[in-house]
Amino acid sequence: MNKSISTDSINQWVEERTHLVSDIQAITDATVPAHVARNPMYLLGSVTLVAFVLQAMTGIMMMFYYDPSTAGAYDSVDFITYQLPLGWLVRGVHHWGASAVVVLTVLHMFxxxxxxxxxxxxxxxxxxxxxxxxxxxxxxxxxxxxxxDQRGYWATRVGTEIAGSVPVIGGYLSQLMRGGPIQGQFTLTRFFATHVLILPLSITLFTAVHLSQLKKHGISGPLDPAAKPEVRARVPLFPNFLLQVAVLAAGIAGLLVYLSAIKGAPLEFPADPTNTNYVPRPEWYFLFFFQLLRYFPGALESIATVLIPLFIFGCMIALPFVDRSAERRPWKKPVTTAAGIFYVGAIVILTALSFT
Ligand code: HEM
Structure with a gap:
């Protein structure tokens, strides 16, 4: 064989078949506006994406051992946590990573x-x-x-009961969630299928829509329409932006490992449907909602379960169609800024009150 294989010929072979070389080149040549690389708040969307990938990876690892049956689920999670080598780490990162995703998504949205x-x-x-x-x-x-376990079983029971209290469609909703009149194997199967199939497919689809929109319109420009040319200039995506994303993502991953090692992921006693003394407690990011329910007892419950959530999500959907001025500086649009601070403040206060 007299023909030597050079790096160039390998690159050419790969490029002709996959376009991988030019795709990588496009990333290394890409630029971002200078104001984006200067403000860490613009890192949040990208770091949320990384956190989601970490959730998918740790989730897939646990799927190899998880048993989605009411007879075996608890033991399989117990096995992952206490016997499987590094299982505590994978489950811990998945557990704490879920909170990180919520925090990052909300901050990015804010x-x-x-x-x-x-x-x-x-x-x-x-x-x-x-x-x-x-x-x-x-x-x-x-x-x-x-x-x-007890924690998940009773919190879900409350969750499906809340869905059941929705006027008119409540019965169908709780039936749909539970897969029958009681919480049992069908409920677990439905929650499992939703968690590992329906939601991952949906998130992939909507993330694709989200990012394709970003590609189409680019990231929003500087807040000040009269921003100086140096703010409007473009800087290389790598290292100026991607390196910052990598550092922040690595810091968060380190925090998740630390929390997994120090606190671990909780696992209480196995679910016991006869133990009605158990006080249900949801994950911390749903606590504000539980607290809200306390202020609307009995016949008023649907105000908290239906009207308020519908109002909030209705406002979120209507927002871009109602607030149509070109002004984007927060201090020049005091009504929307004050409304955002009010909602965040209300959620923080309700969450804090739920601990009292
Ligand atoms: C799964 C969760 C999400 C992921 C992975 C994600 C990802 C991203 C990324 C990577 C960007 C570009 C960088 C940046 O602006 O930080 C972005 C931009 C954007 N995202 Fe998200 N996002 C998520 C959730 C949300 C939510 C909950 C909202 C609001 C309801 C939202 C609204 C936007 C908007 C409006 C932009 C354009 C920003 C601009 O042009 O300045 N995203 N998203």
Whole structure:
């Protein structure tokens, strides 16, 4: 054989078949606006994406050992946590990672809200984001039941009862969630299928929509329409932006490992449907909702379960169509800024009150 194989010929072979070389070149040549690389708040969307990938990876690892049956779920999670080599780490990162995803998604959403990034032409970017937020909460709700321990069992029981109290369609809703009149194997199967199939497929689809919108419109420009040319300049995506994403993502991953080692992922006693003394407690990011329910007892319950959530999500969907001015500086649009701070403040206060 007299023909030597050079790097160039390998590159050419790969390029002709896959376009991989030019795709990598496009990333290394890409640029971002200077104001994006300067403000860490613009890192949040990308870091949320990395956190989701970590959730998918740890989730897939646990799927090799998890048994989605009421007879075996608890023991399989117990095995992952206490016997499988590094199982505690995989489950711990998945557990704490779920909270990280919620925090990052909400912070990212708050950034786009406060900076008016939902405005024309980014309405679809915002709307797909609202769906992503719902999917994110859906992951938290369905994942909670999977260990089939007391904590998940009773919190889900409360959750399906709340759904059951919705006027007119409540009965169908709770039946749909439970797969029958009681919480048992069909419930676990439905939550499992939703958690590992329906939600991952949905999140992939809506993330694709979200990012394709980003590609189409680019990231929103500087807040100040009279920004200086150096703010409007473009800087290389790598290292100026991607390196910051990598450092922040590595820091968060380190925190998740630390929390897994120090606190681990909780696993209580196996689910006992006869133990009605157990005080149900949801994941911390649903606590504000539990607290809200306390203020609307009996016949008023549907105000908290239906009217308030519908109002909030209705506002989120209507937002880009109602707030149509070109102004994006938070201090120049005091009504939307004050509304955002009010909602966040209310959620923080309700969460804090739920501990009292
Ligand atoms: C799964 C969760 C999400 C992921 C992975 C994600 C990812 C991203 C990424 C990578 C960007 C570009 C970088 C940045 O602006 O930080 C972005 C932009 C954007 N996202 Fe998200 N996002 C998510 C959830 C949301 C939510 C919940 C909303 C709002 C309801 C939202 C609204 C937007 C908007 C409006 C932009 C355009 C920002 C601009 O042009 O300044 N996203 N998203």
């Amino acid at each position: 950034r786009t809200y406060i900076f008016g990034a939902y405005k024309k032409p980014r309405e679809v970017n915002w709307l797909s984001g609202v769906v992503l937020l719902l999917i994110c909460l859906g992951f938290g709700f369905t994942g909670y039941l999977l260990p089939w």
